[in-house]
Amino acid sequence: MELIVDTNILVAGLIRDSVVRQVLLHPDFTFYAPDHLLYEIEKHKDLFLAKSKLSCPAFEAVLNMLVERVSILSHDDIQKHIGEARGIIGKIDPDDATFIACALAVKNDGIWTEDRDFSRQSKIRVWSTKELLQYLLD
Numbered sequence: 001m002e003l004i005v006d007t008n009i010l011v012a013g014l015i016r017d018s019v020v021r022q023v024l025l026h027p028d029f030t031f032y033a034p035d036h037l038l039y040e041i042e043k044h045k046d047l048f049l050a051k052s053k054l055s056c057p058a059f060e061a062v063l064n065m066l067v068e069r070v071s072i073l074s075h076d077d078i079q080k081h082i083g084e085a086r087g088i089i090g091k092i093d094p095d096d097a098t099f100i101a102c103a104l105a106v107k108n109d110g111i112w113t114e115d116r117d118f119s120r121q122s123k124i125r126v127w128s129t130k131e132l133l134q135y136l137l138d
Contacts (some may be wrong), residue, residue, distance in 0.1 A: 001028060001030070001135070002031075002032070002106070002108040002109055003029060003030070003031055003108060003110060003127060004031070004032050004033065004103045004106075004108055004109060004110070004111040004112070005032070005070060005112050005113075006025070006029040006033075006099055006112060006113035006115055006118070007022070007032050007033075007037050007040050007041070007117055008114055008121065009086070009112050009113060009114065009129070010024070010033070010037060010041065010066060010067075010070070011041065013066055014041070014048055014059075014062055014066060015048055015051045015052040016050065016070055017089075018053070019044045019133065021062075021066070021131065021133050022128065022130055023052075023133070023136070024033075024134070025065070025066075028136070029069075030071070031069055031112075032070065032072075032073055032102055032106055032108065033070050033072060033073065033099075034073050034075075034078060034098040034101070035073065035074050035075060035100065036098060036104050038067070038072065047101075049052065052099075052119050064088040073105060075120050077102075077105055077106075078098060078102050078105045079101075080105075081100075081104035081105050082097060082098070082101045083099040084101075084104055085099075085100035085101035085103075087089065087097070088121050088124070089117070089118070089121050092100065092120045092121060093117040094115050094121050096117055096118060099111055099118070100121070100123070100124055103124040103126050104124075109125060109127075110124055110125030110126055110127050111124055111125070111126050111127065112128075112132060113126060113127075113128075114128060114129065118130075
């Protein structure tokens, strides 16, 4: 399954050894994300490091392990889809347009997120962690 991964999912997998991290590392999934996701993680690194209670080297190791599982889409990769993405979700949450643009730019099965704003649009399939776990069980 190929999914666009929202920032909140990658952060959840980063700060806690949880089912989210297990899904992020599961070989049946391929993940994509916009390049600004890496900027957001770096911008808030100290907060995430504190929340994770990991040493700096351990935190970096987990971050690298998770980022290796995500194909990063550049601004150029998604730029031609930004207008359509803003039309889909811009009135709901303009900050989410880059994730919608990613979904429009590459073949995928939807967006993995716990952000309910994505569910307020109907163009792109939205997957919760619970739904992905059920998918794995089926």
